[in-house]
Amino acid sequence: MIQTHELAYRYPRGPALLFPDTEVAQGGTLLLQGRSGVGKSTWLSLVAGLLTPSAGRVRVAGQDLAALRRGERDRWRGRTIGFLPQRLHLSDALSVERNLALAFFAAGVPEDRSAVRAALEALDVGDLAQRRPHQLSGGQAQRVALARAILLRPRVLLADEPTASLDDQAAAAAVALLRATAQGCGASLVLATHDARVREALAGAQVLRLEAAEATA
Numbered sequence: 671m672i673q674t675h676e677l678a679y680r681y682p683r684g685p686a687l688l689f690p691d692t693e694v695a696q697g698g699t700l701l702l703q704g705r706s707g708v709g710k711s712t713w714l715s716l717v718a719g720l721l722t723p724s725a726g727r728v729r730v731a732g733q734d735l736a737a738l739r740r741g742e743r744d745r746w747r748g749r750t751i752g753f754l755p756q757r758l759h760l761s762d763a764l765s766v767e768r769n770l771a772l773a774f775f776a777a778g779v780p781e782d783r784s785a786v787r788a789a790l791e792a793l794d795v796g797d798l799a800q801r802r803p804h805q806l807s808g809g810q811a812q813r814v815a816l817a818r819a820i821l822l823r824p825r826v827l828l829a830d831e832p833t834a835s836l837d838d839q840a841a842a843a844a845v846a847l848l849r850a851t852a853q854g855c856g857a858s859l860v861l862a863t864h865d866a867r868v869r870e871a872l873a874g875a876q877v878l879r880l881e882a883a884e885a886t887a
């Protein structure tokens with residue numbers, strides 16, 4: 671479940687953004703739409719607790735984010751949010767398996783190697799566990815990043831432009847995979863995209879369309 675109320679964010683040397691109120695049910699799918707620069711990535715970062723709102727409130731899986739102290743917020747995020755960023759942020763210094771293991775460290779919970787193996791198997795990349803990320807194709811790297819995102823069975827799965835660099839077939843597969851993966855762990859799914867193919871694939875899903883509306887505060 672995600673709820674936002676009068677949410678706004680002002681970048682120190684950038685625009686002030688004001689977001690429409692939103693409610694996404696647990697297990698629901700939200701398409702976050704709007705042209706480039708309108709604030710989709712910012713909205714995702716606010717919901718993930720990576721940015722602190724200038725005004726308004728965010729509640730995710732029953733937790734009011736403003737009630738969390740900084741250190742608590744990082745652990746909360748590690749346990750609650752699965753994030754598939756635009757740039758995948760996999761470390762080439764570590765094997766695929768060790769990249770996933772970092773998620774336990776970030777969440778402050780004991781490492782569980784069998785869960786790492788299970789997540790990689792679920793995304794059909796179990797045989798790549800010992801490779802380094804630079805030895806993977808783009809699609810394989812995305813699957814690995816998705817395996818990392820669901821490793822701790824998040825309540826919310828956030829994906830930022832997951833089809834941006836994919837051809838039609840791969841884009842359809844990525845959307846289907848995200849949906850199935852979110853359903854598999856009962857997570858709410860948010861896809862930020864301006865890709866018409868995703869809109870078509872998820873016709874009927876809840877939509878939040880962001881417009882270029884600057885806050886006056």
Ligand SMILES: Nc1ncnc2c1ncn2[C@@H]1O[C@H](COP(=O)(O)OP(=O)(O)OP(=O)(O)O)[C@@H](O)[C@H]1O
Pocket residue numbers: 681682683684685704705706707708709710711712713864
């Ligand atoms: N660190 C920053 N400092 C100042 N301005 C920023 C910063 N990050 C983003 N912005 C600005 O905030 C606005 C929203 O950016 P954001 O990345 O959220 O948009 P977006 O809708 O995700 O764009 P895209 O579709 O191109 O990824 C843009 O005008 C951007 O230039």
